[in-house]
Amino acid sequence: MDEERKIMAGAVSYYEGVRDGRPWADQVEVIGPGAADAIMSGMRGWAVSASPELAEELVARGARVLRHAHVMSCDLEKVEPTEVEAPEGFRFVPCDRTPEQVLPAILAAYPPGHPDRPTDDDERIGKELAPLLEGRLIGPVLPCSLLVVDSGDTVVAGVVVNDFQGVPWISHAFRHPAETPPGTGALTLRAVQVRAARSGLAALGLAVTHANPAKRIYERLGFVVTETSMTVVV
Template identity: 35%
Template sequence: MPVRPDDLDLTYSLLCDDDGAVLARLILRDDVAESVRPAAGVPVGRVAGQARRDLAGLTLETADEALVAALGLPLRRAATEMRHDLADLPAPAALPDGWSLTAGGWDDDLASALAAAYAPGHPDGGWTGNDTTAVTAMFDKADPVPPLAPACARLVGPDGRSAGHVLCAGPVPWTDYRCAWVLNLGVGATAQGRGLGRALLVHALRGTHAAGLPALALAVTDGNPARRLYDRAGFRPVARVLTVELPTG
């Protein structure tokens, strides 16, 4: 079978040729082939051909630039994976009068705030109904992973309405190291320019530490101005993450 479980670590799958030779290691999750890594000594062209056939229709994520070049497909996203090892935690950020952080969750006000934060033209694209469905599924059904409660928070404004959030999960299955992961951090128009994005990020860092995890990680898209926030908070680059869509035919 061209794609089979990795018997040494069932988190991973193996992309094999028709004779059973292992070509690459990856994580299959829903419609995404994550962390695709060619096996040592295997030409990337051979991996690319097998991936086009046996992973057709999936989103492929890899740090291997040569593999992406061999696939010959346009990039959907180029990002940098970053990690904070929690050795030097920033102090809790002071909030402006009337603003507060409360437990993570979801409501219509937050959906409106994130739609404003991720407006058309944002490097990560606009906020969509699919994004809302994915977040609510995490809180309602722990699907595909449950939120890490100590590291999550909603930002509430003086009017009592949600104006942003940070959403984290952990430990996550898609990294080679044990960590929590920032799935989303966003603030609406009324919350921007007040240091509230940093307050949410610091909450996530300190909450990850309180949960007993050794690191907090994330991926930031090229061109996203939030990269400056992560750099200043002490996150360090780990790897590039390149994403392409594999055609179905």
């Protein structure tokens, strides 16, 4: 994503990127009158991420909701440093497996129709996973990241944390629902929190779709909503 904010029609500023193959105006801010008019006339076919108020105005004018999400953050100073063990029969391992080894569990965790599935294209998910795990997509993978493997050394769950512009960011939190006991995802995230706190990190961030019930798990583990945004297709 371009690191300089763009300005359009003196009405909005934004970061320009690409999302799901579309041009993307991210973190849109209103800087003048006529913001909705400017977006509807100048960004046809774009994905636009903005405040819920602006996004709902765009929807009223014909835009389609792509995602309604919350940014959440956990203060790691409040995390109890108690050691966390993987479920019986499973092991925590570093996030050093190949994309091909990790992908099946991610696809099982986020089947078509899941509110946090990144795209409807399995092939695209696979192509984006390699640069993510190699630290080329949003930033380096941090050592606090963990994968869960079963007795056959197959990856069945994990939490991937990247350095996103200086913010420790959970880019993937997943578990294979058929191959792991309930609670494995929350346990893995708890273990990552402990590792992150011990490494000196101050906080962990993530984004979760409004309709995803996992939001309740994050809240139970100390994450709080710091920002809400909506992404629409104009």
